[in-house]
Amino acid sequence: MARNKHPEQTVKLILDTASQLFFQKGYDRTTLQDIIDATKLSKGAIYHHFASKEAILIAVADRMGEYNTAVLAEVRDRKGLTGAEKLREMFRTAVRLSFQGGIVNMLPFLIENPKFLALQMESILNEAAPHYALPVLREGIADGSIRTDRPEELSEVLLILSDLWLHPILRPSTPEQVRARCTFFNQFTRQYGFELLDEDIIDAMVEFCRS
Amino acid sequence: MARNKHPEQTVKLILDTASQLFFQKGYDRTTLQDIIDATKLSKGAIYHHFASKEAILIAVADRMGEYNTAVLAEVRDRKGLTGAEKLREMFRTAVRLSFQGGIVNMLPFLIENPKFLALQMESILNEAAPHYALPVLREGIADGSIRTDRPEELSEVLLILSDLWLHPILRPSTPEQVRARCTFFNQFTRQYGFELLDEDIIDAMVEFCRS
């Protein structure tokens, strides 16, 4: 085939295959030849759709990010919930997302490939915090379910702590450590009038650590 | 010269040159040829002292870490200070270290080279928190200058927040943002009975952001 009628399918194939390989072996250890072999495409095909190997990585990250933010946006725009309730729901879905299917398999990937860690920090501070957590915090302040005079900073700290500290994916932890961190996190948020982690989520995180 | 009487000097030369290059161009973009050109050594010499390019990076990181922890250990073991005072002193020296001479030049380096970011997170959670912040926190609890029932978690959160969130080095920030974050951070620690950032440090951070 020389001119495909549906090049988007080829792009999707490349992205799917590449992300799988990145997860398995890490970005550095995945060569273009690996992607070529797995997709049975040619080097020309891949470089026709992507400018570089790193462009593939960024596209993979973007696609993941878009899915996550779409889910978060849905919660943010839901009606009939207080700010605190929305925030709780966001955390629930974020944890659920990360555990089933999605980010779970990234364990070795994230560790092996710090480039992603940096991208994630960037997306936390430039996307998730200002566009998703912050408006919900503001709602919570308005409806009285959240108390703080610095929502901007609180939104950043909440996400930094949950993603980089609390989330057990990033490092090996014992169940006790996970529980202790969750308790501390709840103590922290209680200061602002709300609590995000209930027993269900904590159990899910603990359970994940066992495996 | 074929057999040097002081090979340690060669190692130091490699480490000094490499760290400088890593800072300037980032690890990935620094080639072994760059190091060879700058040191005027041969490839054989470098691979005689280091097993790989990454081994050089790790050695550079280790050397920096050793210097930092030595300074922190000195504060930790000082006599005649309360726990809260020691913690404050640790933060002061950490900021001072990072601004004058040391980590300042790492700005593009850390951003360009996420491998270091991962190493830093590891060292925060495995070294700095348990061995330096935690004992000081315990002292503070004993002498009444710090109040918390979860010193382990607090030590981790303090360092995560200060290093990855508060520290302006990692991302561009306006003076207002820096001040707001510092205020939030002080509000946070006040909850545990102490305050870490005084006007001097905040001014130093703001000043740094201008340049």
Place this chain on the structure above:
DNA sequence: CAGATACAGACCGGCGGTCTGTATTATTCT
């Protein structure tokens, strides 16, 4: 004088990336 040490530098496989070629589709012109 016999290792062991501290280099020097040619050499190599493989990597990311480029470049040219070609088949197929879309567009334009008459």
Place this chain on the structure above:
DNA sequence: AGAATAATACAGACCGCCGGTCTGTATCTG
């Protein structure tokens, strides 16, 4: 409508360079 032309979607040979190895050699130590 249909031929000419351009643009697209690949294929795959090719290239420069990079990290790493390997052999050779001069100097020091025991």
